[in-house]
Amino acid sequence: MQAELTPVAEGFKTYNNYGAWLRKKYNGQRVFKVIVDGGFTCPNRDGSRGFGGCTYCNVDSFTPTVSRENPSIREQVIKGMERARTGNKADKFIIYFQPNTNTYAPAHYLKMLYDEALSYEPENIVGLSVGTRPDCIDAEKIALLESYTDRFDVDLEMGMESIYDETLSQLNRGCSHSELLNALELLKNSKLDVCVHTIFGLPGETNEMMLKYADEINLFPQIKFVKFHHLHIVEGSIMGVKYKREPFKLFSLPEYTDFLCELLPLVREDIVIQRLFGLSDRDLLIAPDWGLKKSEIQHFIDETIRKRGIIQGSALSL
Template sequence: MQNGTYSWGHDRRYNDFPTYFRALFSERVQKVSIDAGFTCPNRDGTKGTGGCAYCNNKTFKPTYCNLENSVTSQVEKGIAFFARKYKSMRFLAYFQAYTNTYAPIEDLKRLYEEALEHPKVVGLVISTRPDCIYPELLDYLAELSKKVYVMVELGVESHLDRTLDSINRGHSFAEAAWAIEETAKRGINNCAHMILGLPGETREELLDQAKTISKLPVKNLKLHQLQIHKNTLLEKQFQQHPENFDLYTADEYIDLVIDYLELLNPEIIVERFISQAPPEMLIAPKWGLKNFEFVAKVEKRLKERDTWQGKRFI
């Protein structure tokens, strides 16, 4: 830190995504979610059935995202929703539901490029699994990245293979590391998505995760607390054996996040700390905090502890 400014170029105590994004684009940019009808290899039987133990896609899918609406229609409806609040805005088409690279390359090109046809769409965010990334797709996205913003969001979730097995994830951490390295190598923006508090993981292992992630060419990072959602395998496991779950209070999780940030590579842009499920779908933990409220608490605690992202990074 020099003259009140950290290595990422401003005085916030972590390398935050909103500040980075405002510098990247000259105007406000908002994600518009799209459900393009994908499934997952651990739902259709290729690698397993039932999906990940924690997954209920209804917890984050807007009402306009449904298969009765085409990609074009979903983009238009999403843009119309946000246009009520802001007149001048551009958008990223966010292919969010399930695994959005799990289809033949020609189908993917058609869907992605349909979204990009809207004049206010300036890029894509593509949520997927590390084991559904392959060279032909990477080459295409690398070319596309030369024209528009492209972010590949990878569900890594844990750095421990035993955890990935226990939540029916269907891929290894080595596959996630490969996907992160290959996207970075081709100049494609990537984002690693991690869940803190999965059953069986200790605090020490979670802090080791920060060190492990810091060794990889991760551009953006999304963290969120473990949540138990209705109609998931995790809900059944929680009901049967609640003693196997260590669900953090908000204060406990804030301290964990700050310890994690201290060990994190300062070059990694932190996109979020928590996830918010609709109250009617959430079993636990129920903090009653919105994202901006949680961020304010993290920033207050960082100041109280006089610490910052990367303070203990080696």
């Protein structure tokens, strides 16, 4: 029997959202991520696994302009903290190595970069977040990241993108789903918090296929966080060139929200959802253009979820 649905107060979220999780974990303090560009490349760009990168990818589309313009780690961290304090009244910070593949270097070099980024106002830093690919994870790098867990909360974010190898191949991903599974096995008893990132609406995948992502994610108790994104097409990507020549179907905002309303009841209730959608800079976005600000999109999705009585994990309560 499905869990009984109860009336939900306006503004209250019926999914395990990251903002509420942060407030609870850090006793009401305002915690914000400071994005750091460590100058990494990617094995799918330098020839190690391929050339050209994933077809959907333009690194600049998800890297703030300020990070791209400040090559110094020190300057990025200090200015990032200043912006978060001024714009968001931040109290504490998570240092987030985001652009490209942030474990794609020898462990001693990674340690040097992580140490530097964590050395500015360490008393106000609560976490380290590192984004990477599953094929750039090994026991030595896991051990390095675990060495910070006595001082900080550390999460490792890996791109799942799709669970289907045919899709990954079409995306020129250079990384199979089995490599993600291997990385998750290495992280089975790790002190690290694992986050996986998915993209919904990739060409050739039906709603039924995409709903199976939840089944896969639910299998792994080591997965603590997820980021759900809809596919958006950006300038500077291979997919962007193809889309301009032959446009294909992308989610509208109502369609994507309908999909999320199907997906969320299938997702384990203990998994913290860091994002339900993703956006690129307006000057880089080709499609879909939903014509709304990020806060407006979030409000539309949250209100639809609330009004429909959608509860994360409710379909798993039997």
